[in-house]
Amino acid sequence: MTTLELLQIVVYFGLLIVCTPLLGAYMAQVFSGERTLLTPILRPLEMGIYRLAGVNADEEQSWWQYALALLIFNIAGFLMVFFLQVFQGSLPLNPAGLPNVEPTLAFNTATSFMTNTNWQSYAGETTMSYLTQMVGLAVQNFVSAATGIAVVIALTRGLARKSAATLGNFWSDMVRSTLYVLLPLSILLALILVSQGVIQNFNAPVIATTLTGESQTLPQGAAASQIAIKQLGTNGGGFFNVNSAHPYENPTPLSNFLQVFAILLIPAALTFTYGKMVGSVRQGWVIFAAMLLLLLAGFSVMLIAEYSPNPVFGTANAMEGKETRFGIMNSILWGAVTTAASNGSVNAMHSSFSPLAGGIAMLNIMLGEVIFGGVGAGLYGMLIFVILTVFIAGLMVGRTPEYLGKKIEAREIKMAIVAILLPSGAILLFTALATVTDAGLSSRANAGAHGFSEILYAFTSAAGNNGSAFAGLNANTPFYNILLGLAMWIGRFGVILPVLAIAGSMVTKKAAPPSPGTFPTDSPLFVGLLIAVILIVGALTFFPALALGPIVEQLLMNAGRAF
């Protein structure tokens, strides 16, 4: 690795640390109902939306009212995207004349975008009309991200409020996330991306005649507006088949830097928002530190693995699946960030990464998408682990576990365990099912251990609501479309509902002032404990599966074996 590449890494993480308190403080203002810089412009629009929708934004909701509103809204969004796809052939804005989408694919895609997964069993440029991409998929990019932010804000209120009954208003949290956070940032990023060469038009495909007399069809479309929110909302669903490896989707090193930065921006800033709203900025930084350390550890292992020689090809620095304008370092940085953050966009093909680098990408997702994670989703997932850590620390010293002065009791721990077990169960059981059925096995593109990794990665990505893939696997079959779709539902709502239930029971509790016996949760020791709990839970659950896939493949590769 060159000095310049090292400098890029330093600038990347430095900028992240600088922007976290800035955006974090702004979001705390937004969700506490305080006046912000954008209030004069956006407040009238916000009030107009409430009036038309018949929403009283000041009406507080209990945890189950909040959950019900969220579920109904998400199911309505799912139905809309589903029907837009199955009828797109008869709908306008389809200059390429693409046909209706097959129903199991439409189920998979609608689920995928509604759950913030953005797994894509299809190639965008040859499957989805401009109307489907804009009015269906891009809208879910915004509202699924806003849903994630709303849930973490509700949980934050549940921890911050004392002896209360309600968590806020879902409609208002969702609308504010979209208007005050996602939309302004997206407009800014989209325009910068266009300046770099990302396309933004409604033209029909252009047919070029090359200097050597060949004909090349260049697909067009309104890509930049979708790509901006795909990164900022940790969605990851690309406009084109190869996502941000496509030169029209990610044309320059600067567009690459901004896109990979946009992935972590909001999830990182939310840790500061959290600290601000629970009344102790340190509590936010502790979580930020645990996330950053886990990310850097995984990233380092991936870099070392990728720069090491591959005896199968007799060369190091394998450029398979990577673009020249990014090189190896930027491909791996993106690979680490996108899997840690539940984004799922790619600028290089993960399937062609060295086995260990691909394995860490999988592990990042398996740890529960809590290393920054999806917008909102990462932080509420991490708070589940925080509760678990406090509980385990409490067991070790023999005291009632407390977090932020509130007792952690059986109900919270049960819910936390449900939220951890459901996605993990979906990954392992569905992978097992796929490996013993013809329908599952016949989709593999590579032989040997890598074929197993393709299947394991697919279900990991779906249940983790990530969306990246070992893309050789032919996932566009009814078997995979339905099973992966189910994994996405479980991975999304199997966590959101327990989280809201925890918020609902925590909000009712009294907070006791800290005593000498209180275990401090804002210390470096706690960061270490939290990381240990995450790694132990992840390793116990997934080590056997990883051993059969990436680990054995790395050993075979080192021995020069090819399949």
Add this chain to the structure above:
Amino acid sequence: MLRQLRPAVMILALMTLLTGVIYPLVVTAAAQVLFPAQANGSLVTINDTVVGSSLIGQNWNDDPRYFWSRPSAVNYNPLPSSGSNLAPTSATLQEAVNTRATAFTTANSMTTALELVPTDMLFASGSGLDPHISPETARLQVRRVAANRGIEQDILIDLVNSMVEMPQLGLLGQERVNVLLLNLVLDALE
């Protein structure tokens, strides 16, 4: 349940209008005014004919008079873009790498013992549409292009060097050469 239905439907409709219609239209309008060339695909036109996009790679590898692009899993057909997704332990890829190494050394009269084929020429890109090659890969092709065009090698080396794109802002990415743009100035020499 029913009380929540109206807000759900109405807010979904309003969000669709705002983020699905108004947002992309505003961005498109601004993009078309501020950056029309980029927004419309960075197309390269010669005598009113579109010869390609400066961002999308093309297949030159059948013509020894041009600089060649990287291997592509889709042979530079953008419908749809794709990488090979072959594994780091793939026998298929192992064979392809050997074939590509031999083909490149032969075509460019390289002495394998002294000169190694750069890895961007051994491995296919992620998009299948990579418009760039490394400067080293471009320089190794000078001998072949010069012989087939009857041009001095020194002139071509200067030409390649003048077309090397440096890391953006002096920091981001790595040195690279855009193959289409290089071949365009190459044609302009004659």
